Amino acid sequence: MLSALHLPRMAALMAIGLGLLASPGLAQDMPRQISVTGEGQVEAVPDMALISVGVEADDPGARAAMDRAAAGAQAVLAALAAAGIEARDIQTGQVMLNPVWDHRTDPDAAPRVTGFRAVISMNLRLRDLDKLGPVLDAVVGDGANRLGGLSFAVADPDPLMAQARALAVRDAMARARQMADAAGVTLGEVLSISEHGGGARPMMMGMAEARASDIPVAAGEVSLSANVSMVFAIAE
Numbered sequence: 689m690l691s692a693l694h695l696p697r698m699a700a701l702m703a704i705g706l707g708l709l710a711s712p713g714l715a716q717d718m719p720r721q722i723s724v725t726g727e728g729q730v731e732a733v734p735d736m737a738l739i740s741v742g743v744e745a746d747d748p749g750a751r752a753a754m755d756r757a758a759a760g761a762q763a764v765l766a767a768l769a770a771a772g773i774e775a776r777d778i779q780t781g782q783v784m785l786n787p788v789w790d791h792r793t794d795p796d797a798a799p800r801v802t803g804f805r806a807v808i809s810m811n812l813r814l815r816d817l818d819k820l821g822p823v824l825d826a827v828v829g830d831g832a833n834r835l836g837g838l839s840f841a842v843a844d845p846d847p848l849m850a851q852a853r854a855l856a857v858r859d860a861m862a863r864a865r866q867m868a869d870a871a872g873v874t875l876g877e878v879l880s881i882s883e884h885g886g887g888a889r890p891m892m893m894g895m896a897e898a899r900a901s902d903i904p905v906a907a908g909e910v911s912l913s914a915n916v917s918m919v920f921a922i923a924e
Contacts, residue, residue: 722864722920729914730851730912736813737838740809741834743761743807746805746806750804752804753806764827765778777813781810782808787805840910853883856883856915860916879921883915
């Protein structure tokens with residue numbers, strides 16, 4: 689608890705602080721600024737697909753389950769090689785072996801292991817989208833029984849990101865001019881600029897049939913966006 693001797697000193701300090709905040713001179717020394725954010729977005733036709741496929745096998749024995757999954761994975765790799773997919777575009781994702789439990793409805797009965805499930809997954813990078821349907825058909829027909837995901841990308845996003853950043857800066861500058869005009873002040877020089885967030889995200893525009901394939905794949909665009917924050921001085 690504060691003593692009575694300390695109270696007068698604290699009151700004096702608070703009065704000085706309030707006086708400084710209320711001082712017209714201090715308010716005039718504060719820089720006058722306009723802070724804005726801007727966003728730029730560019731759409732592009734993807735030229736690369738990222739695919740995750742896997743082989744799942746069940747068996748009463750752990751070794752047998754893994755052997756079956758490995759045989760399926762070897763067949764998938766052979767199908768990918770036959771389709772012209774390079775080794776650098778194929779990467780093993782996960783190798784898992786888990787027990788399969790029989791959870792009985794009787795709450796008094798303990799669950800028991802009835803077998804094992806092995807999973808081997810692979811991540812593929814497909815640089816020729818014309819091969820997408822045939823590749824999916826091939827891997828599914830030759831052993832893959834899990835499709836973990838399919839997304840589209842641009843192999844060289846740097847030029848597109850440069851365009852998105854330029855659009856984001858233009859957007860921020862236009863917002864700053866609009867705010868300055870509305871406030872009746874003159875926009876000054878740029879004090880700071882920073883980038884945050886952004887990146888690429890898929891934009892699905894509809895469904896289309898892949899060439900030479902009965903597997904439907906999404907056709908659309910990839911959207912690349914950039915976000916910037918800018919601080920402008922208010923000119924005198």
